[in-house]
Amino acid sequence: xxxxxxxxxxxxxxxxYIVTGLLQVLGPVIGPVPGTDLLYLTGDLFVGFVLLVIGxxxxxxxxxLSRDVGEGAIFISVGILLSVLFGLVSLLALCATGLDxxxxxxxAEWSVADSIDPLLYLAVIGAVGFLAWGRETLxxxxxx
Amino acid sequence: xxxxxxxxxxxNPNVGKTTLFNALTGSRQHVGNWPGVTVxxxxxxxxxxSYEIEVVDLPGTYSLTAYSADEIIARDFxxxxxxxxxxxxxxxxxxxxxxxxxxxxxxxxxxxVIALNMADMAEAQGDAIDLARLxxxxxxxxxxxxxxxxxxxxDLLDAAIxxxxxxxxxxxxxxxxxxxxxxxxxxxxxxxxxxDLTGRYxxxxxxxxxxEGDESVLDKVRGGPALARVERILSSIDSDEYEAMMADKRYxxxxxxxxxxRKANVRSMSPxxxxxRVVTDRYLGIPIFLALMWGTFQLTFTAxxxxxxxxxxxxxxxxxxVAGSIEPAWLASFLGDGIIGGVGxxxxxxxNIFILFLILAFLEGSGYLARAAFIMDRPLYALGLPGKAFIxxxxxxxxxxxxxxxxxxxxxEKDRLLTILVNPFMSCSxxxxxxxxxxxxxxxxxxxxxxxxxxVLGIAVAIASAKLFRSTILPGEVSPFVMEMPPYRIPTAIxxxxxxxxxxSMYIRKAxxxxxxxxxxxxxxxxxxxxVDYGSAGSFAGMIGHxxxxxxxxxxxxxxxxxxxxxGFIAKEIVVGSLGVLYGTGEETxxxxxxxxxxxxxxxxxxxxxFVLLYTxxxxxxxxxxxxxxxxxxxxxxxxxGLVVAWILAFVVGHLAGFFIGGA
Numbered sequence: 001x002x003x004x005x006x007x008x009x010x011x012x013x014x015x016x017y018i019v020t021g022l023l024q025v026l027g028p029v030i031g032p033v034p035g036t037d038l039l040y041l042t043g044d045l046f047v048g049f050v051l052l053v054i055g056x057x058x059x060x061x062x063x064x065l066s067r068d069v070g071e072g073a074i075f076i077s078v079g080i081l082l083s084v085l086f087g088l089v090s091l092l093a094l095c096a097t098g099l100d101x102x103x104x105x106x107x108a109e110w111s112v113a114d115s116i117d118p119l120l121y122l123a124v125i126g127a128v129g130f131l132a133w134g135r136e137t138l139x140x141x142x143x144x
Numbered sequence: 145x146x147x148x149x150x151x152x153x154x155x156n157p158n159v160g161k162t163t164l165f166n167a168l169t170g171s172r173q174h175v176g177n178w179p180g181v182t183v184x185x186x187x188x189x190x191x192x193x194s195y196e197i198e199v200v201d202l203p204g205t206y207s208l209t210a211y212s213a214d215e216i217i218a219r220d221f222x223x224x225x226x227x228x229x230x231x232x233x234x235x236x237x238x239x240x241x242x243x244x245x246x247x248x249x250x251x252x253x254x255x256x257v258i259a260l261n262m263a264d265m266a267e268a269q270g271d272a273i274d275l276a277r278l279x280x281x282x283x284x285x286x287x288x289x290x291x292x293x294x295x296x297x298x299d300l301l302d303a304a305i306x307x308x309x310x311x312x313x314x315x316x317x318x319x320x321x322x323x324x325x326x327x328x329x330x331x332x333x334x335x336x337x338x339x340d341l342t343g344r345y346x347x348x349x350x351x352x353x354x355x356e357g358d359e360s361v362l363d364k365v366r367g368g369p370a371l372a373r374v375e376r377i378l379s380s381i382d383s384d385e386y387e388a389m390m391a392d393k394r395y396x397x398x399x400x401x402x403x404x405x406r407k408a409n410v411r412s413m414s415p416x417x418x419x420x421r422v423v424t425d426r427y428l429g430i431p432i433f434l435a436l437m438w439g440t441f442q443l444t445f446t447a448x449x450x451x452x453x454x455x456x457x458x459x460x461x462x463x464x465x466v467a468g469s470i471e472p473a474w475l476a477s478f479l480g481d482g483i484i485g486g487v488g489x490x491x492x493x494x495x496n497i498f499i500l501f502l503i504l505a506f507l508e509g510s511g512y513l514a515r516a517a518f519i520m521d522r523p524l525y526a527l528g529l530p531g532k533a534f535i536x537x538x539x540x541x542x543x544x545x546x547x548x549x550x551x552x553x554x555x556x557e558k559d560r561l562l563t564i565l566v567n568p569f570m571s572c573s574x575x576x577x578x579x580x581x582x583x584x585x586x587x588x589x590x591x592x593x594x595x596x597x598x599x600v601l602g603i604a605v606a607i608a609s610a611k612l613f614r615s616t617i618l619p620g621e622v623s624p625f626v627m628e629m630p631p632y633r634i635p636t637a638i639x640x641x642x643x644x645x646x647x648x649s650m651y652i653r654k655a656x657x658x659x660x661x662x663x664x665x666x667x668x669x670x671x672x673x674x675x676v677d678y679g680s681a682g683s684f685a686g687m688i689g690h691x692x693x694x695x696x697x698x699x700x701x702x703x704x705x706x707x708x709x710x711x712g713f714i715a716k717e718i719v720v721g722s723l724g725v726l727y728g729t730g731e732e733t734x735x736x737x738x739x740x741x742x743x744x745x746x747x748x749x750x751x752x753x754x755f756v757l758l759y760t761x762x763x764x765x766x767x768x769x770x771x772x773x774x775x776x777x778x779x780x781x782x783x784x785x786g787l788v789v790a791w792i793l794a795f796v797v798g799h800l801a802g803f804f805i806g807g808a
Binding site (some may be wrong): 054074078095 | 162419421422423425428431432434435438439443446447448449450453475592593596787
C-alpha cells in the first residue's frame with residue numbers, strides 16, 4: 001500500500017517536473033505557450049535543466065517501483081531530497097533579493113512574484129513527500 | 145643472547161595499520177622520509193623475549209603494482225631490503241579487497257604473517273571468521289588483533305618470531321590457467337639467463353609482473369642478457385588483457401576460499417549505499433552533480449546580493465567622505481581613488497567568496513564530493529585524465545595554489561603533470577569578482593547562469609587541453625583510480641564555517657597585502673608623470689595601455705582593460721581593483737562607468753570574462769607550478785599556453801556574442 005502511494009506520488013511529481021522543465025527549456029525557442037502564465041517560467045535554461053534532472057530521478061523511481069526492479073523507492077526518496085534542496089535554494093534566492101530590495105531600498109518595481117520559479121512551488125509538493133518518506137531516508141543517511 | 149629481526153608492516157589504506165604500529169612500538173618511534181620522495185617513513189622498536197625487533201611502517205597500498213609512489217616504495221622495500229618477516233594488516237570487515245594484496249605478497253615469496261585487525265567490528269556486524277581454516281588455506285599464520293585496544297599484540301610478535309625461525313618458508317601461488325602459465329614459464333626461462341636478476345628476485349614474480357606490463361620490472365631487465373627474448377615474448381601478447389585475466393584469477397581464488405572460512409551476516413543495503421545508487425548512477429550521476437553545481441553558483445550570486453549592497457554603500461560613503469574632507473587633492477585622490485576605490489572594489493565580493501566556500505565545505509563535509517570524484521572518473525579517464533585529478537580540479541574552484549599542491553596524491557608523473565597544467569583553467573575564487581562585476585553589469589537578468597557558463601567553459605577547456613596534451617606532449621596510459629567512499633554525514637555547525645573562514649580569510653589577507661600594493665601601483669601609474677590628468681592617456685598607465693592596446697583591440701578591449709589585465713597577472717582580483725582605479729570610481733559607480741563606456745560592449749564584456757578565466761595563472765600559481773614540476777619550462781609553458789588559448793577563445797566568444805547580441 002505504502003509503495004503504491006509512493007509510486008503514484010513519484011510518477012505525478014516526476015511528470016510535473018519534466019513537463020515544467022520542458023516548457024522552461026523550450027519556451028525561449030518556441031515562444032510562450034498559452035495558459036502557462038501561472039507556471040512562473042523564467043526562461044533560464046539551467047533552471048529547466050535542473051527541473052528535468054529532478055523529474056528524471058522521480059521517473060526512474062516510479063518506473064522501477066512499477067516493475068518491481070531495482071531500488072525504486074530510494075530513487076523517489078532521493079528525488080524528494082533534491083526537490084526540497086533546490087526549493088530551499090530558490091527560497092533563499094528569493095529572500096536575499098527581497099532583503100536587497102526592501103531593506104536597502106533598491107529595485108522598487110520588484111514583487112515577490114518576480115523571483116518565483118518552478119523549483120520553488122514544486123518543492124512544496126516535494127516537502128509533502130519529505131514529511132511522508134524523506135525524513136526516514138535523511139535520518140538513516142546521517143546516522144549510518 | 146639478543147637477536148635482531150626486522151618486521152615490515154604493510155596493508156591497504158585505512159585498515160588500522162598506524163594504530164597497530166603505535167600499539168607495537170609505543171613511544172620508540174622515528175619519523176623520516178623515504179629516500180628521494182616526500183613520503184613519510186616511520187620506524188619503531190620493540191623488545192620481545194630475546195628479540196630486539198625493528199618495525200618499519202610501509203605506505204598503505206592496495207596492490208604491489210608499480211602505479212604509485214606508495215606502491216613502489218612498499219614493493220622495493222620488500223624486494224631490496226628483504227625484511228625478516230612481513231606483517232600484513234588485514235581489515236576483517238573487508239576481507240575480499242584486503243586478501244588481494246595477500247595474493248601478491250605470496251607471489252613475492254616473502255614470509256608473511258596476517259594481523260586480522262578490526263576483528264571486533266567484524267564480529268559486531270555478525271561475521272564469523274574461522275581463523276585456523278583461513279590460515280590453512282593461505283598457508284600463512286593469522287593472529288586476531290584489535291589495534292585500538294592493543295589486543296593480540298603479543299601473539300602477533302610471537303607469530304612473527306616463529307615465522308622467522310621457520311625454514312623453508314611457505315610458498316603459495318595462484319594458478320592463472322594453462323595459457324598464462326605457459327607464458328609465465330617461457331618468461332621465467334628467458335629471465336634465468338640473467339644471473340644478476342635470478343639472485344635478487346623470484347623469477348615467477350618477475351614473469352608475472354612483466355605480463356602485467358609493469359614498466360618498473362621491465363627497466364630491471366633492460367641492459368641484461370634476457371632482454372631480447374623477453375621483448376619477443378611480450379610483443380606477442382596483450383598485457384592489458386593478461387593483467388585483467390590475472391586479477392580475475394586472484395579474485396576467483398579469494399572468492400573460492402571465503403565462503404569456506406567466513407559466515408557473513410547478510411545485511412540489507414545501508415541508507416548510504418542506497419543513496420549512492422542514485423547519485424552515482426551511470427546516467428543520472430553527472431546531471432545531478434551539474435545541477436548541484438548550478439545551485440552552488442546560483443546561491444553564491446543571489447544570496448550575497450544584500451551583503452554586497454551593504455559593503456558597496458559603505459565603500460561609496462567612505463570615498464565621498466575622503467574626497468570631500470581631505471586636503472590636499474593628491475592625498476584625497478591617493479586615499480579615495482587609490483586605496484579605498486581599489487581595495488573597496490575587491491572586498492565588495494567577500495560575501496560571494498564566503499558563500500561559495502561555505503557551500504563547497506558543506507558538500508565536502510557531507511561526503512558528496514567523494515561521490516562526485518567517483519562519477520567523474522569515467523569521463524575523465526576517457527579524456528586522458530586520472531579520476532584522482534577531479535579533487536585538485538575542484539579545489540581549483542577555491543584557489544589554484546593548494547589545488548596544484550593537491551596533485552601530489554596522483555600516481556604517475558605524467559598524470560600529475562597533466563593535472564597541474566590544466567588546473568589553472570579551473571576558475572578560482574579570485575576570478576569571481578570579475579565575473580560578478582561584468583555579468584551583473586551587462587547581463588543582470590542571467591548573471592547566475594553566465595557565471596555558471598564560465599565555470600563550465602573552464603572545465604571544458606581543461607578537459608580539451610588534457611586530451612590535447614595526452615595525445616601530443618604527454619602520451620601514456622592513465623593510472624586506474626581506487627578510492628574509498630566516506631559515509632554521509634551532516635557537517636557540523638562548526639566545521640563548515642571553520643573551513644569557510646580558513647579559506648575565505650586568505651582573500652581578506654590578499655586584499656590587505658598584494659591587492660593593496662597592486663592597486664597602489666596602478667594608482668601611481670595613473671597619476672604620474674606629475675601634471676597629467678588622472679588615468680589619462682598621458683599617464684604612465686595610459687602609455688603602457690596604449691602600447692598593449694593593439695594586442696587586445698581585436699577582442700574589443702581598450703587600453704584600460706589592457707592595463708587591468710597586466711596587473712591581474714599579480715592576482716586576478718586586481719583586474720577589478722585596477723578598473724576601479726582607472727575609471728576613477730569606487731565599486732559603487734564602476735558598473736555605471738563600465739556601462740557608460742562606449743568602448744566596452746556587452747559582447748566585449750563576455751570576451752573579457754572568458755579572457756580572465758583562461759589567461760595566465762597568477763604569480764603565486766606560477767611559482768607553485770615551478771615548485772611542483774621542478775622546472776621553469778613547464779611554468780613558462782603554462783603561461784604561454786594560457787595566453788594563447790585565452791586570446792583565441794575570447795576572440796571567438798566575443799565575435800559570436802557580437803553576432804547574436806550586437807556590439808562586437
